[in-house]
Amino acid sequence: MPAEEKPILFPVSVSLKEGPGRVVEGKARGHTLAVDLLSSWGGGDSHACPLETLAFALGACFVATARTWAIREQLPIDSISADVQGTVDLTRGMGKEGKNRLGFPSLKISVKLDSPLPEETKREFLERVASLCPVCDTVEMATPVQLELLQEK
Secondary structure, three states: OOOOOOOOOOOOOEEEEEOOOOOEEEEEOOEEEEEOOOHHHOOOOOOOOHHHHHHHHHHHHHHHHHHHHHHHOOOOOOEEEEEEEOOOOOOHHHOOOOOOOOOOOOOEEEEEEEOOOOHHHHHHHHHHHHHHOHHHHHHHOOOOOOOOOOOOO
8 A cells, every 4th residue: 555645745824914095905925916806896996806716716727727627638639718706695794684695606616628639538628627716616615715703902
């Protein structure tokens, strides 16, 4: 029986703070990120909103994972693109009674592979990619969120 492989860990740490208006700014490994709220939600609509950035992160991770595995498996895929769709019922988030959950009830990733591969091979590849995509796993497996209140200095 083979020995268990050592985990390949990638610690993620993002620091965020309120910016001007309703913008939230953040840093990830020195990269700057920002989100804003729609003007109808009191924001300036200067950046994508947090819900859109979640959908973007899901699609971006899927496309990047697909390209990584296409390279590893030497698959003839010229380009990979995706659209991510979902609808959130914000009723409860606005403090009102609602019957639906607040988060996305589902997200759909529509993927286009520019490739001469047969349809069945493409479908099998996409299913394999979904099982290897860290953000897909995070969203599908309902990762617990822990809150910690830090003391002011």
